[in-house]
Amino acid sequence: MKAVVLAAGKGTRMRPLTFTRPKHMLPVAGKPILEHIIGFLRNAGINEVVMVVGPESEYITDYFGDGSRFDVKIEYAEQKKPLGLAHAVSMARYLLEGEERFITVLGDVLFKLNLKDMLTFHTKREAKATIAVSEAADPTPFGVVKVVDGFRVERLVEKPKVPPSNLIIAGLYIFENEFWDCLKDLKPSWRGEYEITDAIQLMVDRGYPVYGYLTKKWWKDTGRPTDLLEASQKFLSELSEFYVLGEVQREVEIRGPVQIGRDTVIYEGAKVFGPTVIGERCEVGPGCLIGPNVEIGNDVRLVENVELRNAIVMSHTLISNNVQITDSVIGENCKIGSGVRACGNSNVFGVVIGDNSVIGPGISFSPGSMLGPNSSIKLKWEETDNEG
Numbered sequence: 001m002k003a004v005v006l007a008a009g010k011g012t013r014m015r016p017l018t019f020t021r022p023k024h025m026l027p028v029a030g031k032p033i034l035e036h037i038i039g040f041l042r043n044a045g046i047n048e049v050v051m052v053v054g055p056e057s058e059y060i061t062d063y064f065g066d067g068s069r070f071d072v073k074i075e076y077a078e079q080k081k082p083l084g085l086a087h088a089v090s091m092a093r094y095l096l097e098g099e100e101r102f103i104t105v106l107g108d109v110l111f112k113l114n115l116k117d118m119l120t121f122h123t124k125r126e127a128k129a130t131i132a133v134s135e136a137a138d139p140t141p142f143g144v145v146k147v148v149d150g151f152r153v154e155r156l157v158e159k160p161k162v163p164p165s166n167l168i169i170a171g172l173y174i175f176e177n178e179f180w181d182c183l184k185d186l187k188p189s190w191r192g193e194y195e196i197t198d199a200i201q202l203m204v205d206r207g208y209p210v211y212g213y214l215t216k217k218w219w220k221d222t223g224r225p226t227d228l229l230e231a232s233q234k235f236l237s238e239l240s241e242f243y244v245l246g247e248v249q250r251e252v253e254i255r256g257p258v259q260i261g262r263d264t265v266i267y268e269g270a271k272v273f274g275p276t277v278i279g280e281r282c283e284v285g286p287g288c289l290i291g292p293n294v295e296i297g298n299d300v301r302l303v304e305n306v307e308l309r310n311a312i313v314m315s316h317t318l319i320s321n322n323v324q325i326t327d328s329v330i331g332e333n334c335k336i337g338s339g340v341r342a343c344g345n346s347n348v349f350g351v352v353i354g355d356n357s358v359i360g361p362g363i364s365f366s367p368g369s370m371l372g373p374n375s376s377i378k379l380k381w382e383e384t385d386n387e388g
Helices: 033-043 058-064 085-090 115-124 178-183 196-205 225-237 380-387
Strands: 002-007 048-053 073-078 101-106 109-111 129-135 143-148 152-158 167-176 210-214 219-221 253-255 258-260 271-273 276-278 294-296 307-313 324-330 351-353 369-371
Touching: 002 033, 002 085, 033 048, 033 058, 033 101, 033 109, 033 115, 048 058, 085 178, 085 196, 101 109, 109 167, 109 225, 115 129, 115 167, 115 210, 129 143, 129 196, 143 210, 152 196, 167 178, 167 196, 167 219, 178 196, 196 210, 219 225, 225 294, 225 307, 225 324, 258 271, 271 276
Parallel strands: 002 048, 002 101, 048 073, 129 210, 253 271, 258 276, 276 294, 294 307, 307 324, 324 351, 351 369
Antiparallel strands: 101 167, 109 219, 129 167, 143 152, 143 167, 152 210
16 A cells, blocks of 8 residues: 655745745654654555655655655655645556555644554445544634544535534545546636545545544644644654764763764753754754754754754754744754844744844844845844944
8 A cells, every 4th residue: 555645835834944945844853744754654554655746846855765765665746736635646646556545644744643543444434535533622724524423524624614513634544546536527626726625525425435533642734833843842752762972071961852963062061951852963062051842953053052942943054152042943054143032932933034044143033033044134233333
């Protein structure tokens, strides 16, 4: 059995981070979202994957290749135009020849549910389609499913103003070949897209047994920067492997689950509190306070007295001395000047900074700030001094 992973979307809700990379390749606990999904499938015994990608797919294909590095076989199909999820699935059909059943998963959703159990549920009910569903206090932003006895699906509605139930679609599906019969008769929705919910509704209308698989396990649609931070916290909290492969100098305090990559140096007087993941070839300077809930990419330099908490700092970024960053996402190849403050709280993130940005000394961000890639900010008095 194969799995189709849909990874062609542009990720507009995740901007500014997705101006320079696909949303599916954003990091969560030191790995791209897609790598977590591949691991989720592999752990359920699914080792053949068809990945549906967009026209600018090199970021994904260069990273995953043929999948052998991840103990799976990966093939690629291209969705040239964003014509909806059902259309994206149809792009993979030629690579599913001979498959009576296949799994479909959205490439920006992370799961902790038991896929093997879901497959058993599907088989026992002789279903033609099974949808992972979850209860939500506010289902209006999601696709919603109405079920009858035994969780047989009666109706699907996309983002309803008046939801028919509190069961939302969690982005994971099992389909039998009958799905293709309905797909060929599908008409575009009001927004000109071929919706996967409409395809499943056709199956229901034609009498095919379609079921909802209720999961109470954690899952997350990583559509916004706050979702990325929440997902990172979840995966960091479940770190199963703790290691220090770099150099740790004297009087360094390391507490809790921590992963420190090769050729990274933690300098004297620094403190690292888990759960935290630090990549390879990083420098964590004297007096730095890192964690909990921090992930740092490769080749990152924290100069001195840097405080990071509940934060993601991507690769090749430099953070100068006396900087405080919490509840924030910092893109790749950024330069953060001394004395910068970017702090969030329980209600709003601190700051999201796009790749290749330069933040001058002394800048203090209001919670909820967002900067696009290649931004440059410095204090006005600094500009005046430089001109003089």
